[in-house]
Amino acid sequence: MKLYYYPGACSLAPHIVAREAGVAFTLEKVDLANRTTETGASFTAINPKGYVPALGLQDGSVLTEASAIVQYLADSQPGTDLAPAHGTIERYRLLEWLGFISTEIHKGFGPLWNPATPDAVKAAAKERLASRFAYLDEKLGQHPFLTGSKFTVADAYLFTVVNWTNFHGIDISSFPNLQAFQARVASRPSVQQALEAEGLVKKAA
Ligand SMILES: N[C@@H](CCC(=O)N[C@@H](CS)C(=O)NCC(=O)O)C(=O)O
Incomplete structure (x- = not known):
């Protein structure tokens, strides 16, 4: 598989998931201004939509x-726990979070770019x-990840978009649970590897 990405953009979410899931993939950087790779x-x-992420399949x-790609990557490697089984209420909870992240947080940043x-x-x-951060802060005070105790594709997506607060000088220290979540996810080896790639x-010495 080949992931078309732009550094730090929403394509970082599937990039993290691909590493978490142990998927064999290559990366191809996209120049979004010129629409060339x-x-x-x-x-x-x-x-033809002109935006990342895009995943080239076999x-x-x-x-x-993004929300379809992260699920595809998770489902392609059964047993990773990155997405609950299809048809279960837990899967719908995951979809509920993915919808919230996509429309309320990801696109909420739109005007700022x-x-x-x-x-x-x-x-x-x-x-x-x-x-929206206040809502997330309350939920993340109850458990370490969005759906409970396990890291899922929704956490990779949330981390990616909340990370944009750093680009826009948005202080999230008044949302301590959300801030702790960002640090928790950032400390995962898959996330460090994706950020380095x-x-x-910089790669740790
Ligand atoms: N609906 C798409 C939106 C993707 C999106 O907003 N991509 C941004 C980067 S985060 C992009 O490539 N923007 C460049 C453009 O739209 O020209 C998704 O959820 O994957």
Whole structure:
């Protein structure tokens, strides 16, 4: 499998999951401004949506959408505990979290990435994110990971998008459980390896 990514973008979530699951994969960096990949391929020919993540599968087809890709990777390696079994209420709880992360947190950051966004709109987006962080903080005070005691694909996704607070100078110290969650997930070997591979942290000496 080949994961098309941009350093630190939402593609970091499937990158972490691929490492957690022990999937054999390669990485191909995408220049999002020019829509080309590091090997010179046209990224829009690979994913007409033009955004990462995209996962090239063995049969030559391409899977997109972060929440679908992380589940595909987890399900491709049964027994990893990264996603509960299909058809169980636990799986629907996972989907509930993936939907929340995708629409409330991931896309909640949307206005902050655009330099043309007026300051008042940015302030409103930050306020909205803070209310979602408060909800997460309460839940993460009850158990170490979103669905309980086990790390799942939803945790990889949440870590990835909350990490963007560092790019936007958003202080999350008033959400101590969320802050502790970020540190907990960051300390996982898979996460350190993914961050190193994306050039976001230096390899430990
Ligand atoms: N709905 C997509 C959104 C993916 C997305 O927002 N990707 C961003 C990086 S986090 C991107 O590639 N943006 C560049 C663009 O849209 O041109 C998903 O959930 O995977």
